[in-house]
Amino acid sequence: MTKGKVILTGNFGVGKTSLFNRFLYNEFGEKYLTTIGVKVGKKAVKVEEVEVTLLIWDLAGEISQDKVPNSYFLESSAVIYVFDLTRASTYSNLEFDLKYLREKVPGVILKLVGNKKDLISESELQTISENLYQKADLITSAKTGENVEDLFMDIARHLLEGKHS
Amino acid sequence: MSFSKDSIGNSEQLEQLRKILLKEDRAELLRIKKVLEEKEELGKHVSPIIEDHILSLKKNFPKEFEAVVDKQIENKLKASQDELVAILFPALGTMINKYVAYQMSELRESIDARINVTKNTGPIGWFRRNLLGIKDSEWILAKSGEANIEGMYVIEMGSGLLLGSASNVDTMDKDLLAGMLTAIQSFAEDAFMKGQQKVDIIEYDKLSIFTQSYPKFYIAVALNGRLTNSDKEKLSDALLSFVNENLNSIVIEKSNTIEAEIHDAINKRFFKNSETKDTQLILDND
Numbered sequence A: 001m002t003k004g005k006v007i008l009t010g011n012f013g014v015g016k017t018s019l020f021n022r023f024l025y026n027e028f029g030e031k032y033l034t035t036i037g038v039k040v041g042k043k044a045v046k047v048e049e050v051e052v053t054l055l056i057w058d059l060a061g062e063i064s065q066d067k068v069p070n071s072y073f074l075e076s077s078a079v080i081y082v083f084d085l086t087r088a089s090t091y092s093n094l095e096f097d098l099k100y101l102r103e104k105v106p107g108v109i110l111k112l113v114g115n116k117k118d119l120i121s122e123s124e125l126q127t128i129s130e131n132l133y134q135k136a137d138l139i140t141s142a143k144t145g146e147n148v149e150d151l152f153m154d155i156a157r158h159l160l161e162g163k164h165s
Numbered sequence B: 001m002s003f004s005k006d007s008i009g010n011s012e013q014l015e016q017l018r019k020i021l022l023k024e025d026r027a028e029l030l031r032i033k034k035v036l037e038e039k040e041e042l043g044k045h046v047s048p049i050i051e052d053h054i055l056s057l058k059k060n061f062p063k064e065f066e067a068v069v070d071k072q073i074e075n076k077l078k079a080s081q082d083e084l085v086a087i088l089f090p091a092l093g094t095m096i097n098k099y100v101a102y103q104m105s106e107l108r109e110s111i112d113a114r115i116n117v118t119k120n121t122g123p124i125g126w127f128r129r130n131l132l133g134i135k136d137s138e139w140i141l142a143k144s145g146e147a148n149i150e151g152m153y154v155i156e157m158g159s160g161l162l163l164g165s166a167s168n169v170d171t172m173d174k175d176l177l178a179g180m181l182t183a184i185q186s187f188a189e190d191a192f193m194k195g196q197q198k199v200d201i202i203e204y205d206k207l208s209i210f211t212q213s214y215p216k217f218y219i220a221v222a223l224n225g226r227l228t229n230s231d232k233e234k235l236s237d238a239l240l241s242f243v244n245e246n247l248n249s250i251v252i253e254k255s256n257t258i259e260a261e262i263h264d265a266i267n268k269r270f271f272k273n274s275e276t277k278d279t280q281l282i283l284d285n286d
Ligand SMILES: Nc1nc2c(ncn2[C@@H]2O[C@H](COP(=O)(O)OP(=O)(O)O)[C@@H](O)[C@H]2O)c(=O)[nH]1
Pocket: A010, A011, A012, A013, A014, A015, A016, A017, A018, A019, A061, A115, A116, A117, A118, A119, A140, A141, A142, A143, A144, B082
């Protein structure tokens, strides 16, 4: 069976826990219980009849990636870096954070995700996208569920193919 | 000053009374003025009242405001969980550290009272296991009477992915347990800043979980009781010989059936009635 450790990270309030909950329980809720700054969830998905189990670590938001305990990233298969489309401060440090993550977890599947799509217009999205340090892999809404399933399925597929991007 | 209705019969008396009253009023006014003008005097009068008030507040506060305050705190906590985590991060580390230290010392006290029987490794262990049919778990905990092995989990270092397991009870999701344990350990490692103390007992969902690390993986043993130091030593011994004799080769080979292999190996060595145990339990995860 294929298994992978997936880390959800990014600034405080960007919607990591909401994405986590949306994917794991298919609901949009506020339940969030944490003692050590991380919550682990599990989801088994099928990629062309093959089961892939994702163990998803929802990290409590830190302003900067280098403040997250190092060992949380160890041996992870994928890192999802989430930013908030409605708050520029959550994607103004993309360059630093992404470089940091690539260095910290070399060869990891790194997904850049812009969340809270439901709160902005198409033209706003256009403007933000054009000015991003790096093109986002997916634009999601934890509220409507748009692209959330796709995000994790993408990762499961990558894991199965043993392909890294 | 007291007088009856009858006594205010004539006006002269009344006039006198007026004087007296006025005089008393004046005196009272002067007294109040003096009190107000001199802070010290004022303090003498006000302090007892305030103190009384504080006392009564102290006494009645919990009763009267507990619910309100609790609700307030709860709301506040809910609203700022993430910030709280950031604040609690260092404090929590210290707490775990203290807790572990405390537990160590407490266990150390009881260890002297216990007889450390034979080793689990080597020919004696083999003899006991194979000829007498006494499983390691029974052996280790026979003297303890306090702890039972409920489950054993082999977990990949770092990723926290479960490589294989076997357990008596299946109350929790094994993958999640493996993940959470790893998170706790990672957290503790960071919090202790590579300290000398390693967390080897974690309390989780009414179970004590004993962990032992090897280069590529670690083993978590879930126990439904407390371990003494001498139990720990024996368990540690048993795990090491299990790793050397069985587990290492399985993990290194890492075949597609690794979960089942580990499951069987653990059952064979540690659990009674392993024949009747359903391996499906471990393999189907949802
Ligand atoms: N409208 C909208 N709100 C969202 C979305 N995702 C998260 N939120 C809200 O943003 C706030 C922070 O979300 P949370 O998941 O706790 O962020 P985290 O700190 O990254 O875990 C919460 O109030 C969520 O309800 C989204 O896609 N759309």
